[in-house]
Amino acid sequence: MEHEYAIQVRGLRKDYGRVEALRGVDLDVRRGTLLALLGPNGSGKTTVVKTLSTLTRPSRGSVVVNGYDVTRRRNGVRSSIGMVSQFVALDWLHSGRENLVLLGRLQKLSKTNATRRAAQLLERFELTEAADRPVKTYSGGMKRRLDLAASLIVTPPVLLLDEPTTGLDPRSRAVLWAAIRQLLGEGITILLTTQYLEEADRLADQIAVLNDGRIIARGTAGQLKQGVGRERVAVVLSDPEDFRRAGDLLVGAGLTRDPETRTISLAIDGPSRVKHLLDLLAEHGLAIDSLSLTKPTLDDVFFALTQRASDPPEADPMPARREPNDELGALR
Amino acid sequence: MTSQTQTGEGVARPDTRTKLYWAINDNLVLIGRHLGHLTRSPDQLFTALMLPATLLLLFRFMFGGAIDVGNTAYVNYLVPGILVIGVTMVAVSTSAAVQSDMQEGVVDRYRTIAMADSAVIIGHVVAAVVRAAISLVAMVGLGIAVGFRPAGSALDWVLVAGTLLLFAFSLAWVAAVLGLVARSADGASGLGLILMFSPYASSAFVQPETLPDGLRGFVEHQPVTLVVDTVRALLLGLPVGNTGWYAVLWWVAILGVAAPVATRLYHRRYA
Numbered sequence: 208m209e210h211e212y213a214i215q216v217r218g219l220r221k222d223y224g225r226v227e228a229l230r231g232v233d234l235d236v237r238r239g240t241l242l243a244l245l246g247p248n249g250s251g252k253t254t255v256v257k258t259l260s261t262l263t264r265p266s267r268g269s270v271v272v273n274g275y276d277v278t279r280r281r282n283g284v285r286s287s288i289g290m291v292s293q294f295v296a297l298d299w300l301h302s303g304r305e306n307l308v309l310l311g312r313l314q315k316l317s318k319t320n321a322t323r324r325a326a327q328l329l330e331r332f333e334l335t336e337a338a339d340r341p342v343k344t345y346s347g348g349m350k351r352r353l354d355l356a357a358s359l360i361v362t363p364p365v366l367l368l369d370e371p372t373t374g375l376d377p378r379s380r381a382v383l384w385a386a387i388r389q390l391l392g393e394g395i396t397i398l399l400t401t402q403y404l405e406e407a408d409r410l411a412d413q414i415a416v417l418n419d420g421r422i423i424a425r426g427t428a429g430q431l432k433q434g435v436g437r438e439r440v441a442v443v444l445s446d447p448e449d450f451r452r453a454g455d456l457l458v459g460a461g462l463t464r465d466p467e468t469r470t471i472s473l474a475i476d477g478p479s480r481v482k483h484l485l486d487l488l489a490e491h492g493l494a495i496d497s498l499s500l501t502k503p504t505l506d507d508v509f510f511a512l513t514q515r516a517s518d519p520p521e522a523d524p525m526p527a528r529r530e531p532n533d534e535l536g537a538l539r
Numbered sequence: 540m541t542s543q544t545q546t547g548e549g550v551a552r553p554d555t556r557t558k559l560y561w562a563i564n565d566n567l568v569l570i571g572r573h574l575g576h577l578t579r580s581p582d583q584l585f586t587a588l589m590l591p592a593t594l595l596l597l598f599r600f601m602f603g604g605a606i607d608v609g610n611t612a613y614v615n616y617l618v619p620g621i622l623v624i625g626v627t628m629v630a631v632s633t634s635a636a637v638q639s640d641m642q643e644g645v646v647d648r649y650r651t652i653a654m655a656d657s658a659v660i661i662g663h664v665v666a667a668v669v670r671a672a673i674s675l676v677a678m679v680g681l682g683i684a685v686g687f688r689p690a691g692s693a694l695d696w697v698l699v700a701g702t703l704l705l706f707a708f709s710l711a712w713v714a715a716v717l718g719l720v721a722r723s724a725d726g727a728s729g730l731g732l733i734l735m736f737s738p739y740a741s742s743a744f745v746q747p748e749t750l751p752d753g754l755r756g757f758v759e760h761q762p763v764t765l766v767v768d769t770v771r772a773l774l775l776g777l778p779v780g781n782t783g784w785y786a787v788l789w790w791v792a793i794l795g796v797a798a799p800v801a802t803r804l805y806h807r808r809y810a
Contacts, residue, residue, distance in 0.1 A: 296646075300579040314652055316553060316652075
């Protein structure tokens with residue numbers, strides 16, 4: 208029996224005591240596609256992955272992975288998934304090869320098969336040279352690669368990746384991205400969580416945005432970015448009165464005002480519009496202290512989304528966290 | 540039902556065998572993992588041997604002269620107690636090992652594999668028993684080197700080993716429970732310390748008759764004393780009486796509680 212969707216989640220809720228981590232999540236991931244679950248820290252991404260991987264039980268709702276229900280058919284789910292959690296899940300005292308052989312044997316491979324498979328995976332993830340050193344001597348990127356290799360020993364139909372590139376340097380990130388694309392090419396269904404809009408943009412067929420335990424938007428990267436523009440300009444006006452007046456004066460897509468840093472940021476169509484903006488501010492005698500051009504960040508997308516949503520974003524304003532727009536853009 | 544995804548390279552295919560075969564396989568694989576740790580960081584085992592060795596030398600040569608244990612030389616009285624302390628030491632380290640496993644996420648990986656869940660804790664416990672056996676051999680050797688002259692028969696030695704390994708097995712399960720309950724590494728070693736001290740408040744170093752009443756009541760009846768007394772009687776060729784049976788009953792009972800509790804806790808942790 209083939210299912211069109213490798214992952215189907217309906218009305219998933221999860222409470223930890225009185226804390227509601229998930230408040231009704233629906234997800235569908237079509238076979239052979241990658242869904243990126245995008246959200247800030249604490250939005251519930253890891254809880255979704257833990258539920259899909261049988262590490263935690265849903266409080267309510269139904270979760271079906273590869274046709275198996277996660278509460279009733281745990282072993283079916285476990286045989287269908289590979290998982291890379293946020294924390295490297297390996298034995299640090301053992302070598303990379305020993306880790307892979309051990310995990311292969313726990314997945315019902317004979318000793319010979321497990322050894323052969325380990326060698327293949329080490330080769331594929333460029334770890335052959337370090338294969339016989341203890342994992343504790345590996346770099347962060349090597350550990351992640353080994354972790355990914357460990358989840359592919361018995362090629363799973365579904366792969367769950369929880370923030371696989373968080374904390375990695377640009378090169379390791381690029382290597383991991385390439386590996387993920389190759390796996391997609393092999394027909395594996397992938398659910399990946401990330402805090403980086405650019406990462407979702409590069410890899411995902413579909414993006415679901417998770418905030419405070421709810422999906423607040425879904426679509427392709429292009430659709431999500433519509434509200435925030437392809438480029439943004441941010442101006443800082445340190446004079447409080449100027450900041451207030453500029454805020455009233457300027458209008459634009461995805462306009463955000465941050466009173467703390469006295470920064471106003473908005474979407475622009477192209478660099479030529481910057482002159483426009485400067486002229487407008489100068490006409491009104493408003494002095495700016497600095498100006499910068501940025502790519503839209505997750506915060507910008509969130510702001511645009513929460514503003515558009517019919518129910519106003521409750522209490523919790525977006526954390527004033529601006530991901531540095533690092534190499535992600537440069538690598539395009 | 541499962542769709543096998545074809546990869547360009549050779550696809551690893553699981554063998555098909557019985558459930559029991561795989562349960563045993565999983566246990567052996569994880570026991571192997573922990574035995575691997577022994578050779579990978581021998582310093583840990585070395586540390587675990589240092590304490591009983593130091594105590595043996597300390598009591599043999601410094602304090603022993605001041606302790607009167609009746610008919611036998613103090614070193615003969617002492618070594619059985621040292622054996623128990625050595626075994627306790629390596630069994631209790633299970634709590635820290637279990638706790639760090641839970642912390643480091645390697646268990647998350649086991650939990651997302653369709654394998655015998657029980658193997659995770661059993662692997663730790665059996666490794667503790669192997670460490671206990673190593674500790675026993677080392678302490679008997681050191682004991683004989685400093686004048687220990689046992690009088691037990693070959694059968695007595697077998698019974699000694701059996702009693703102490705049962706003790707190690709049960710105690711390791713208790714330590715595993717503590718490791719599962721502890722929320723931090725410090726917590727785990729703190730809780731482990733309670734177990735670690737249990738042989739000190741036993742008949743390991745001194746005869747309980749010399750103790751004040753309240754303490755004496757506890758020391759005479761606590762289960763570690765039963766183990767020490769059994770091992771001592773067997774090694775010195777003295778009558779064991781019912782002490783041996785009580786010791787076995789106690790530790791089987793403790794095992795009967797600790798093993799299911801540990802298993803439950805392991806499952807519960809991810810509710």
